[in-house]
Amino acid sequence: MGAIASAPHEAPVVPAPVVLHVYDLGHSGEMRTVNAVLQTLGTGAFHCGVEIYGREWSFQASPRGSGVFVCQPRRCPSHSYRTSVDMGCTRFSEQQVLQTVQDMRVEWPGTCYDLLTRNCCHYSDQLCRRLGLGPIPLWTMNLAGAGAAVKGAYDVAVDALYPTLLTGCLGHTKAVRAGKVDVRMAKVA
Known part of the structure; x- marks a missing residue:
């Protein structure tokens, strides 16, 4: 053996x-x-x-x-x-x-x-x-989670409203940078 x-x-x-x-x-x-x-x-x-x-x-x-x-x-x-x-x-x-x-x-x-x-x-x-x-x-960690949820909701809302903001402006427009979003504002004559 x-x-x-x-x-x-x-x-x-x-x-x-x-x-x-x-x-x-x-x-x-x-x-x-x-x-x-x-x-x-x-x-x-x-x-x-x-x-x-x-x-x-x-x-x-x-x-x-x-x-x-x-x-x-x-x-x-x-x-x-x-x-x-x-x-x-x-x-x-x-x-x-x-x-x-x-x-x-x-x-x-x-x-x-x-x-x-x-x-x-x-x-x-x-x-x-x-x-x-x-x-x-x-x-x-729930405070950070709540903050992330609010930020996420904000980003979704801005993305959804962005085309409306662009087409809703009358007259001349001026691009304004707001965070990562390019917002166009109507120029008041």
């Missing part, structure tokens, strides 16, 4: 806790007060980061390279710590977490940061989901 070669056994991965850290934007007392009021309405303007294996990962605008960054847990230098939310445990090893973050660094360039649709809360939500956890609490 021949000897059977066996692969070295990897140590089983012990589930690692994942914590969402929530911050008030910036360091002003005014923002803390605004968020205290907004929190009674179930919302707020927050920065979020995800702690796992002793590091906190988040996302920010950056003129070049990735917007993904790491800091000490509960110590994001640009914002004031507010609270933490236990997100559960992941079965990802530390190496698997680092690989996941590395993959996301490529997918989350700092130049693609958008305050309403691709910010630190969206990044934190995606990281938690990739770690096999659920979404982050809705109250951390």
Whole structure:
């Protein structure tokens, strides 16, 4: 009977806790007060980061390279710590977490940061989901979602009204730039 070669056994991965850290934007007392009021309405303007294996990962605008960054847990230098939310445990090893973050660094360039649709809360939500956890609490990002919905409705309305605005102008017209839309105004004689 021949000897059977066996692969070295990897140590089983012990589930690692994942914590969402929530911050008030910036360091002003005014923002803390605004968020205290907004929190009674179930919302707020927050920065979020995800702690796992002793590091906190988040996302920010950056003129070049990735917007993904790491800091000490509960110590994001640009914002004031507010609270933490236990997100559960992941079965990802530390190496698997680092690989996941590395993959996301490529997918989350700092130049693609958008305050309403691709910010630190969206990044934190995606990281938690990739770690096999659920979404982050809705109250951390619903203000940005509401802002994005309003902006989207505005864009749809402008696109729908644009031909009417152009054909409805009488006499000489003058082009005026309003954001991304070219609006023509009637010249009053």
